[in-house]
Amino acid sequence: MTDGPLPASLRVEVLGPLRLLVCGAPVDVPGGRRRAVLALLALAEGRIVTVDRLVDALWPSGVPASGRQALHNHVSRLRGHLGPAASRLQRHHDGYRLGLERDELDLAQARALLALAQASAERNPGGAFLLLREAHALWRGPLLADLTDVEPVAAAVEECEQLGREVTDALIATAVSAGRAEEVVGPAAASAAADPLREPAVLLYMRALAATGEAPRALRAGREYRRRLVEETGLDPSPALDDLEKDIVGVGSAPVSAPPVTVLIGREPEVAALHRLLATERLVTLVGPGGVGKTRVAVEVARQSSTATVLALAPVTDPAAIAHALAAALHLNVDRGDVLTACVSVLGERTGLLVIDNCEHLLDGVRDTVDEILSCCPGTTVLATSREPLSLAPEHVRRLTPLGLPRPGRDPAQAPSVALFLERARRVRPGPHPTARELRTIADIVRRVDGMPLAIELAAGRLSTFSLDDLSGRLDRSLDLLGGGSTSAECRHRTLRATVEWSYRLLAQDERRLFRHLSVFTDGVDLDTAERVATELDLTGDPGSALARLVDASMINAAFDGTTRYRMLETLRAFGLDRLAADGEDRAAAERMARWAVELTARFHAATQTRREADADAELRRELPNLRTAWRLIRDSGSLDDAVAMVVALYDAIAYRDLVEIRNWAEELADDPALDGHPHAGLVLGAAAEAVYHRGDYVRAERLARAGLKKGVEGEGAEGAEGAEGRTPWQCLMVLSVAELARGAHDAVVRHSLAAAELAGPHRESLGIAALATAYAGDPDAARALNDRGRAHAVSPSMRAWGSYVAGEIENLAGHGELAERHYVEAVDLARSGGATFLVGVATVGLLSVRAAQGRIHEALEGYRDVVGYFARTGNWTHLWTTLRNLAELLRRLGDDETAASIDAAADQAPDAPAAAGSAPATARRPVPGRTAVLDAARQAIERNLGPERRNTR
Incomplete structure (x- = not known):
């Protein structure tokens, strides 16, 4: 096919989905027209394909004015895909040529293998069989399925399919001659089913069956072909069928034995449940995705039933053949008359179970057959397996789920x-x-x-x-x-993959599109999102109907746990993502998911300022796996605006929720050099500063906050102010406030907090932070006044919780324990209702200090056990140190001076521990324990002081 040596290795495969390999590695070729160009050049097998032929193929209804230039662009990009093999794609004066060796095109390779096998079949059938098996394996699935709307490709596909039939026929015939018929029964059955009226395929199937001891099945296949040919064409088969049937009868038949049954594991409850259902229901359909084990469970039910008949429909492709397959299952020979009527007559005279396996590809035909049986055979009960229900009135649907997974803490x-x-x-x-x-x-x-x-x-x-x-x-x-x-x-x-592909191909085009585009959602979607995706795809039918069809077909699972949720099994989702990429839709799907994430986070931001904060928090936590996927897609695509929008909108999640992952996003974006110059860089830096503060790195938090303030000033100076929250990063002032509070610099705290309140409004936490600093500085009356101003404007549960927490701190410092406890309890309840878990933690620490002071020791110790665990899990050592200091004070009162001193010593040396006045001095030369050691010591002290009689075993 080529002259002279060729450069880098290249291979093109057309006997299935179009595939390009350069130097042995697969290369994705996006775009339908570009893939068509590659296919046409490869199918030419080294010959020049003219420009006129290419443009006519790509634009059959009329070549646009830019058609030739567009073709040259496709060819140029195709060279880019070829990489080191780019020189293989050559330009000639009137067209293009792709240089390929014979073994570099699967079509040419298959043709050559067939010729070699035919030449050696008589003298060496075993060797010919190996050649043909290699050739047969080159067909990988539907041929160039996404390119058959290109007329020259469609014509070539027909030729390839004909070659495939020749290879398959030769393979089966040679295998029988070589004594290896058992290896080709499957391909023979598939070949005969693909074209039930093609006599050579039927005869070869019969020969393969007979050679493996399946003479009865071979004769039944012959009878079915004879009847089908007469009914559909009015013709009689050739004498070859009569001769073959005589040969098979002369050889005789071995008894048909059931295939060995593997041990059924983990399905005993399902089998028992089906037996109970079949005792009261006439029709039970076992549904579920491909590969979940429906057939195996149904066969086990049949095995335990002494009067069961199993009708396997997997090899049946023609609805008209269902009755004949049923006759074969019933061991009936029906030479004349209506076959289904004969089957119904037999079933009507007996009582028993009919198992119909794999109905999904023949739903209409199965539905009619089952309806007839249920109407005319009162003693027959039907158990069907399908990837979707039959939709008959008496049907009871039972869904088979995957096997149970390992549980934490169990073997x-x-x-x-x-x-x-x-x-x-x-x-x-x-x-x-x-x-x-x-x-x-x-x-x-x-x-x-x-x-x-x-x-x-x-x-x-x-x-x-x-x-x-x-x-x-x-x-x-x-x-x-x-x-x-x-x-x-x-x-x-x-x-x-083939199992999933089978289900996928049973879907309509719109259903396939919806399935593909929903696959980007890692953890499924709610109904609104699913219907929105369907609407944006501009499906021809009702979005809800397409979604329902995917559920019925077991491609998506519907869960009804509080809210409706549609999820895919991971294997199905992986297939959907592959199809997205293969169809060139992955970028559009990623962009749609990015829009969804930006809109969801914006909705969260707006709702957290209102009484609807709890709903927003629940949605955020529910969608976090999807947001994680969206974040990575956004970052990988380089969409800075989307990343900024997400982080800025998630500030309240960073500040008040234990979603450490989101804090990492803020830090990641703050470190991106591309952020410099973005109009909202200051807001991002403020969010990152808040995240860093929670890790206790006050130095970096302050540096980020001051950098954010500078960016905000630059942004306003360059483009003008756009509203307090629109441009000025008041969040940076908030971080400066809490960082100074941790250091005990109370005047600076008040200054920064009041400035933030002017920018963000009194409904935020700024006035409360100023009140805390004022109270810690020894002025409770002024602190109450500041906090009351903030509480009067607070709307959301978290901001109301913040006001109650600050009130509790003020009264606790003032020695009003009972009043402080009421404020703390209210803060915990409000924060928990809004999902502000961080506020739950800090308010709980204050509450425990009050209860410890009141002598409620066990309540306090049990509470410390929980809150220490919470702050340790979230990595918030800033507040964990405060909690441990409070615990140390309680332990010292209980006489556990050694542990208390160790905790205080560790806190005094920790750079992320807030300043504490009056802490007990560490024992001279006492070694300072590490964080793990101090946590272990604290937990052991809690358990030791609780005592076994009151210890909570949670």
């Missing part, structure tokens, strides 16, 4: 999903029981494949190739990694 081996993995793993790699570390790895694997039985079995099977750690490390490619190797006739179950 992983007891989880059904892990037990299944272990059982299947022993079959491919016998050995000792796994170690505790290996069990943890297995637990992680089954979680990552959603507890799906098919995925678990495929993963365990891969232990024949990979170590357990290798398998775990490669599981992010699970859809491709978990390939089968199965010789089952149900070829679509060979890989996890």
